[in-house]
Structure formats: structure tokens, C-alpha cells
Amino acid sequence: MSLTTADVRKVARLARLAMNDAEIETARAQLSGIFDLIAEMQAVDTGGIAPMSHAQDVAQRLREDKVTETNQREAFQAIAPQVEAGLYLVPQVIE
Amino acid sequence: MTWEIVIGLEVHTQLSTNTKIFSGASTAFGAEPNTQADAVSIALPGVLPVLNKGAVERAIKFGLAVGAHIAPRSVFARKNYFYPDLPKGYQISQFDLPVVGQGTLTIQVEPLSGNAKPYEKTVRITRAHLEEDAGKSMHGDFHGMTGIDLNRAGTPLLEIVSEPDMCSAAEAVAYAKALHSLVRWIGICDGNMQEGSFRCDVNVSVRKPGQPLGTRREIKNLNSFKFMQQAIDYEVQWQIDTIEGGGKVQQATILFNPDTGETRAMRSKEDAHDYRYFPDPDLLPLEISEEWKEQVRATLPELPQAKQARYVNDLGLSAYDASMLTASREMADFFDSTRMHLDTENDIDNPKLCANWIIGEVTAQLNREELDITQCPIKAYQLSELLAYVAKGRISNSGAKEVFRTMWTEGGDADSIIVRKALEQISDSGAIEAIVDEIIATNADKVAEYRSGKDKLFGFFVGLAMKASKGKANPAQLNDVLKRKLAG
Known part of the structure; x- marks a missing residue:
């Protein structure tokens, strides 16, 4: 499968990546290469084989519903660009 | 020109766990901003999600309560979008393999207008899936900036999606109310709508009978049943007017303004629906064994539907009375308790008398004072004592009402109020x-x-x-x- 530059531009916008034309073309070629790899894998007949999500047969580990975290706001906010009244401040968002 | 209204609901219920869905931070409401936002909630690099067993248990409970298939294996997926109250840049949700599959909920619809009679309807539930809530944005006075509180980020949600089976605002409200009652009944959500524990998104479209579905608009984040009804009424009229005026309805996400009673389209976000879901590589599939499912089933209380049927068949109550008494679990408990006291302590088996008083006097007084049954100043045993005297003819019905009012405002037991106020009926x-x-x-x-x-x-x-x-x-x-x- 071959991606178009329009495809790449769209994905870049969705991922909030600013890319110039040369970068778009490089990314297009690289991404197309990945799709080729996927196409190769998809060509393998996997009929009758259940999909697996881990090399070992393991499932999601669950946590008891108990509070283990303490308030570390001060430490976290020490590295935030801007805070006020306990809130993280970000450029204004308008609905 | 008649139009058919088609409505489906997506309801976000905050699950009543102690901690977040993927971390051990508290979910208590009302804490100081960001004091419950741990490293996972604020998405510090390198953190990993660990799924909360309590959240999964609640999802299973819900699935069982609506007779749905519980997926033995379900998968968490990333829903990608950028918004400051979602620090990871994606929300962990479920996509093609949700934990709860198709189920049903039977509702009692009370038509809002005319003399139409209440009727029963079964609404199909498409699915319910686990996901995390986002934080909150504050648009206060922050020098032109927005404040972000991430305490809510990571709170477990069960999103319950219905089929577009409702065809009036009355049906949509009845469904939402039944769902609200059910999640509280089975104890998976506190149902506090003011605090956002139960939020409804309503998809509305209109069509001519027999025609394919019209284009829908989604009213977001309704947190009161009254607003839901107003929003749907307004939206339906707007869509009909638009189409009849020669226009076309564009698919959109809209907000309801309670002050003006109008709906308006949100800024249409380009690519808003391009969420690029993919399985979250940080989370393995969730497996639910038959054994676990049965353990959870054993913890379910008698469900409202079953209780209603029992009230009608065993106690001889009307369908209406039975549905009123099972509007909430607390209401049903109050009725059961009153009835039992009357029976065991006074040897009077009279469910109808209890039903009449609870649906009548008690409910009316609660409504007047805007209280719910848990705040009722008269306890079930006090009421049962009063009803025993009514049943035995010691006091008249009007006398009993006076005792009831006194008990309500001043407290005390029926016997002493009857004596003090000389309300004893002359039966000599x-x-x-x-x-x-x-x-x-x-x-x-x-x-x-x-x-x-x-x-x-x-x-x-x-x-x-x-x-x-x-x-x-x-x-x-x-x-x-x-x-x-x-x-x-």
C-alpha cells in the first residue's frame, strides 16, 4: 500500500505535527514502508488461529480498589510552566 | 405533516469506586484542585495504567442487571484527541470489544401531555464500556488563561449506549430515569447529577414515517431530566422547522442552554470524529471468568423489575403503585420496612394501606419539602404504628393525617400524639x-x-x-x- 502526501498531511495535523514538504515526503516513504511490512504479514494465512495480545498467555492484572496515592500536588506543580489557585494554567480554550 | 422522532442515549455514569480506574488516587468529590491528581492522572512520562477491579465489578453488575452478555474477553483502546483536560492526548476507552454487550431495560412511560395513559416499553441497550473521565477546565479570571483541575481525570466511567428506540422526549426521560434508578439500585453509581455522576448525551433526529433515519444531532452533557426534556423538545422543533423551511440538518454536536431553553451547535471541530482508535499497548485484554461473573451475580439485590412483579402478584398492588414504590431502592426499602413492621408487630397484613400512605401522604410531603425518602423525618416503624391504628379503627383517616403532620414536624410516636391531641375515634x-x-x-x-x-x-x-x-x-x-x- 502506498500513502499519498495528502494522507500524511492529514495524519500530521491530527497529531499536531508541523512538517514541511520535504519532511512530509520522507515520512510518506517511511510510513509506506511500514504498510508494506504489514501487508506482508497480512498475507500469512492465520485462519483458525485466535489472535493473541501477548507472547505469554497472560491477561490484564487487576488492582484492589484501595487508595494508595497521596497528594503530591506541590511536587508536580513545581515543574509546571504556570499554576494558580492549585490549577494548571494553559492557553485559553474556547468552546 | 407528521414527523417521527428518533432518540438514542449515551449515558456516562461515574462508578462509585474509591479510586481511579487506572491508579490508586482517590475519587472523592470536592477535594482541592489537583490534590487527587497523581502521576497517572496527570500523565507523567513513564507511568503505566493498572486496572481497578472495583470498576470492572461494577460494569459486570450493570451488565447482569440488564440481562446483557458479559464479554469473557474485552479490550481497552486509545481514543486520540487533544484537549488540555486530557493530558495523555488520548482517553483510554473500549471500542470494538466492550465489556458489556447487548441488553434491555424496560421502562414505564408517563406521557407528558394530554390524557394518554402510562405505558411500558423495552429499550435495547447496545453496549456499555469502561473508560476514564477527563479533568475539568475552569474559565475563570486567570489572565486570559484556562485553569485545569485534573482531580476528575481517570475517574472510572461506564458509558451506556442505547439503540435509537425512543420516539419522544417522554420516552427518553423515562429511560434516563429508569437507568438512573437502576445504577443507584445496584450500587454502582451515586447518581448525583449536580456533581456530574450521571451525564446524558442525547442523539436526536426526525424523519417521515417509513423513511430511513434522518441526520442526527447530539445534545451533549445534559445533567437534569428537566433540561433533557426541554432540550429534546426544542431540538425536535428546530430540526422540523429547518427541514420544512427547505434546509438540511447537518450532523453536529450541540449544547443546551438552560437559561434560554435553546440548543446551539458547538464550534465544529475539524476531524473531530477521527479518533484513530487502536488497542492500548499498555493494557492487556480484560478477562472475566464465568466464576467471577457468578460471584458478582450473587451480590446483586432483587432488581426493580422483579420487585415490581412481586408487588403485583404476591401483594396485590396495582402496576402503577408497584412502579411508584420501586422508583428507587430506598423507596422500596421504606415500603417493605413499613409493611413488615405492620405485619410482625401488629399482625396486620395490609400492603395496600402502606402503599396508599407512602405514595400519597409521604410522597406529597417529601415533594413539598423537596426531600427524598432517605430524609423522611418519619421512620418506617413510626408510620407502621400509625397505620396499625388506622387499620384497627382507633383513629379516623383525617385524624391519622393530623397525627402524621404532627409526627412529621415534631416527631414522637403515634400513640402519644393521639392521646395528647385527643384524636381517638369514638367507637363505643x-x-x-x-x-x-x-x-x-x-x-x-x-x-x-x-x-x-x-x-x-x-x-x-x-x-x-x-x-x-x-x-x-x-x-x-x-x-x-x-x-x-x-x-x-
């Missing part, structure tokens, strides 16, 4: 006969008229006798004695 036949004899003796002319055929005067005598007994004569007994003595 000698006393009643004496009153009647006196009346007959002092109203000879009227008695003569009555005896010559003026039957209507009977009420006049009842009035006099009641007055003479200060309203305390047992009405049934009084009638008997009067009839007998007046006949001569």
Missing part, C-alpha cells in the same frame, strides 16, 4: 347512640321530614353527629346507628 356504641338520640330529640321537625321521604337529610344528621362528637365518631358505626334510629 353506647357513646355514639347517646349522641344520635340527642340529635333526634332536638330535631323532631327534620326527623319527621326525613321519615316522610326526604332521604337527602341524612347527610344533615351525619354532619350534626360528627360536630357533636368533635369529628371523632367512627363514621361507619355512626352511619349504622343513625340509619337504624332514624328509621324509627
